[in-house]
Amino acid sequence: MKNRSSSLLLGLLLTLGSAELVSAQLFGTLPERCASTQRDSVRLAKNPSLVNLRSRSEEVIERHIHANRVNLRTSADELITIPVVVHVVHNQTDRAVGGASNVNISEEQIQSQIDVLNEDYGNTSGYKGFYTDSLSVDTKIRFKLVTVLRTFNVKTQFSPITDADDLAEISPAWSTNRYLNIWVCRLSDRYLGTSQFPVVTEITDRTSGLATSENEETDALTDGLIIDSRYFGRNSSAITSSIYNLGRTTTHEVGHWLGLIHIWGDRNCGTDYCNDTPTAFTKNETTDLTCAPVYSQCRTAITRNMIENYMDYSPDACMSIFTNDQKERMHAVLALSPRRVKLVEFSKITxxxxxxxxxxxxxxxxxxxxxxxxxxxxxxxxxxxxxxxxxxxxxxxxxxxxxxxxxxxxxxxxxxxxxxxxxxxxxxx
Incomplete structure (x- = not known):
């Protein structure tokens, strides 16, 4: 298990070819890829009991993985298909679909995002990096587009941190214990996307169907992703960035929805609870499309960052990895989070x-x-x-x-x- 304490980055430069020692790169100058941590902070403030539950959840996940490692790997060889409902919330008065700068994105753009999810979670993206061949795995999780719901609203942009309730009221979620709901709209505050973390509890016959310690009456209605339309899908005319143009923002946010944490643990030299992702000092926030190596120094050890990991902030073109420990964590969440458990049950009904x-x-x-x-x-x-x-x-x-x-x-x-x-x-x- 990774050490959970933080440490300061030493102020030295590495002279290893084109390598960079990770630092506070371009903070404030790039869009912020993910607002999930900030959104989660608001959620925790509304329901402080979730803090202790989150800590216990980590223990439950660890126990589940260790106790079921053999069975987990066997069951993880079976594909789990997650049905997806996309809610497009737009202010296009003429209801026109598609085209540059149009929040009411096309069916082709939406389908391209589903294709990207299946490539990334299936380890067939074709992108390579330092760690790709040795550590990338097929997660055995796939995605199926069920429907697209288009809703007009006069509001021009939404906060990914505080407006989840508003979006769920404008376009109500389809059952969040059967579908992954994704709200696509224009976001404020430089953010590309956000998602709702799962709450994990022990599931038994006695507790099946009961509410968890979260406020299920509200959290169940907002459980899903919110993605800016300019970064949803791959290489569409409505996508305005050359850094985030391949659909990896949604790949990243689905990872959070399945229980993954940023690889730097949201603190300097923090933990993501996955041993096979090298400890990183902080996020790799950069415009470098050459994907040059980045290094961190944590607790005296120098490590090469896994900038290829979908749970970093790297440019889309640099991303190509989910690791085996991340795969095991996602499958543990699918087995322990009440709504995710029900979704898997539904997916197996024939x-x-x-x-x-x-x-x-x-x-x-x-x-x-x-x-x-x-x-x-x-x-x-x-x-x-x-x-x-x-x-x-x-x-x-x-x-x-x-x-x-x-x-x-x-x-x-x-x-x-x-x-x-x-x-x-x-x-x-």
Missing amino acids: GDKLLVDIYPNPVHETLFANIFTPNFEIYTVGVFNQKGQQIVPDMTNRTNLNVTSFPSGLYFYNVTTATQTITKRFVVR
Whole structure:
């Protein structure tokens, strides 16, 4: 395990060809690739109990990896396919799609991003670096685009740190325990993207379906990624950067969504809890498209940074690696994080029947639903009282229901596809 303490970078220069000793490179002059740490800080401030939970989560992940290392590697040979819903939130008044500077990006640009995710997580990107051949692995995680939802909004830009709730209200997430939701919009404050970290707990038959220590009633609605449209996809006319033009911002943010941490541990010489990623002093924030070596000195040891790693801040062209320890960590999260666990369960269902489970029941605030439809078929939800009167308009692909305004009593939750219908009873207290 990497040493978790921080140390100061010694002020010396290495004369190793074109090598650079890592320093505070161009801070403030480049876009900020990732706002996930800042967004997470806001989330922790709203729910301080998550701090202790996060510490316990690391212990749980470590125990799971060590206890299940053989089984984890065997199960990780099975592909896990994550279905993706892309929410394009734009201010294009004429609703035109695609073209330079248009936030309402094209289907081709969106599909190119899915292609990049599959290449990067499948280790088939073709990009090479110092560590690529020796340490890069296929994560056995793949992605499938299910649908694109386009929503007009007059707001011209959003904060990746504080506006997740707004985006989830403008374009509500499809079930975050079945889909990876990605909101694409124009971001403020130089940021390229952000994501919501998973909360990890022990999953047992006794705790299955219960809320975790996070505020599930809000966090479940915002669980996903937010990416600036100018950096989503590969080499599109709407992508304005030559540094971040290959779709690696989304690759990076999906890594966070799956529990990975920046390779410098978000502190000088910090840890990302992965032994096979060399300790780095700080992020590699640079415009250097030659991908010249960068070195760090932490605790007297000089190491060559893994600038190829998708969890660094390197230019897109320099990125080509997820390591085996990162792969094991992602699969541990998929086995221990409640919504990720449910997503994997759904991904393995091959039947042709509509499946519906609602919880908690009785309920007094928010009712949640686990809904499986074959081939990601769209469904509608209707809610009826005991008199058979519909009291909530039909909702498309919604899995949460606020019942705080409902009088106490018995209700019926009706889920309908083109060919099947299931009705569940629930009680409001």
